[in-house]
Amino acid sequence: MTTASTGTLRVDDARLHYEVRGSGPLLAFVGAPMDAQAFEPLADLLATDHTVLTTDPRGIQRSPVDDPRQDSTPPLRAADLARLIAHVDAGPAVALGSSGGACTVLALAQAHPEQARAVIAHEPPLAELLDDREEIRKGTDDLIATYLAGDVIGAWGKFMAQAGIVLPEGALEQMFGGERDPQRVTDERRWFEHELFETTFWPPDVAALRSSGTHVVAAIGENSAGELCDRATRALAGALGIEPTLFPGGHGGFTEDPARFAVRLREVLAELP
Known part of the structure; x- marks a missing residue:
C-alpha cells in the first residue's frame, strides 16, 4: 500500500475529491460511476514509479454537485478531469478510463488534448457506434424506467442482459x-x-x-467477447483504424485481478509513442 494525499478541487458547479499517489510520469485512472476507491489496488501497484491520480467523478461519493438534477455527461466529466490534471501539475497524463470512464477519457482527448499524452479507453459503452443502437436505446429507456419505478433487481437484470454479462444464479440479489x-x-x-x-x-x-494528437488505445477484456462493450470498443477501433488491445479479465478486469492488469498495463505503457 502507498500513502495517498487527498484533496478537493472546486469547479464551477461541483467539488471534486481526488487522490494522488507516488511520483513519476502522470497516470490518471478514471471511472464512471466507479469512484477512486475502485482503483486503489491498481493505483498502489503503479505508484511505485508513476504519479497516479484518482478521483470520485462528479455527483458520486465525495464529489458533490451543486445541482443534483444535472446530468453527468462525458464532456462535463472530461472538463473536470482536465482541471484536475492541470491542478496536480504533473501532466500531460496517460489517462486510463474504464466503462463510463472510458467515455470520459475519449472526451478528454477530443476537447483537452493538451492534458492527455495518451488515453486508454477500456470497454467504453459507445452504443451510438453499433448497428443495433435503436434497440439498445429502447432497452436503456426501459431499464431506467424499471429502476425509477422501484424495481432495483429487475432493472439490474435488464441492464446485465443488455450488456451481455452473465452472472451466477442469485448474484443480483446478493x-x-x-x-x-x-x-x-x-x-x-x-x-x-x-x-x-x-x-x-x-x-x-x-x-x-x-486529429487531436493524443494516442488512443481501444482496450477490451479478454473475457468480454460478445458483450456490448466488447462490440462497441471494436467498433471504435475500426473507426479509428487501430487494432483493439486486450487486457486480462472482463469488464471489471482492473478490480478482478489488479496484479495481472497492472502487468499488462505496464506493457501497453512501454509501447506508447
Missing part, C-alpha cells in the same frame, strides 16, 4: 438486495437517472480523436 450502504444507493440512483443514458449514447467525434 449484490443489490437486502440492507445496502445508503451512499451507494444514492450514487446508484444518480447513475440510473442522470448518467447511464447520457454516457451510453454519447457520440464520440472520430475525426476529432484522429
Whole structure:
C-alpha cells in the first residue's frame, strides 16, 4: 500500500475529491460511476514509479454537485478531469478510463488534448457506434424506467442482459438486495437517472480523436467477447483504424485481478509513442 494525499478541487458547479499517489510520469485512472476507491489496488501497484491520480467523478461519493438534477455527461466529466490534471501539475497524463470512464477519457482527448499524452479507453459503452443502437436505446429507456419505478433487481437484470454479462444464479440479489450502504444507493440512483443514458449514447467525434494528437488505445477484456462493450470498443477501433488491445479479465478486469492488469498495463505503457 502507498500513502495517498487527498484533496478537493472546486469547479464551477461541483467539488471534486481526488487522490494522488507516488511520483513519476502522470497516470490518471478514471471511472464512471466507479469512484477512486475502485482503483486503489491498481493505483498502489503503479505508484511505485508513476504519479497516479484518482478521483470520485462528479455527483458520486465525495464529489458533490451543486445541482443534483444535472446530468453527468462525458464532456462535463472530461472538463473536470482536465482541471484536475492541470491542478496536480504533473501532466500531460496517460489517462486510463474504464466503462463510463472510458467515455470520459475519449472526451478528454477530443476537447483537452493538451492534458492527455495518451488515453486508454477500456470497454467504453459507445452504443451510438453499433448497428443495433435503436434497440439498445429502447432497452436503456426501459431499464431506467424499471429502476425509477422501484424495481432495483429487475432493472439490474435488464441492464446485465443488455450488456451481455452473465452472472451466477442469485448474484443480483446478493449484490443489490437486502440492507445496502445508503451512499451507494444514492450514487446508484444518480447513475440510473442522470448518467447511464447520457454516457451510453454519447457520440464520440472520430475525426476529432484522429486529429487531436493524443494516442488512443481501444482496450477490451479478454473475457468480454460478445458483450456490448466488447462490440462497441471494436467498433471504435475500426473507426479509428487501430487494432483493439486486450487486457486480462472482463469488464471489471482492473478490480478482478489488479496484479495481472497492472502487468499488462505496464506493457501497453512501454509501447506508447
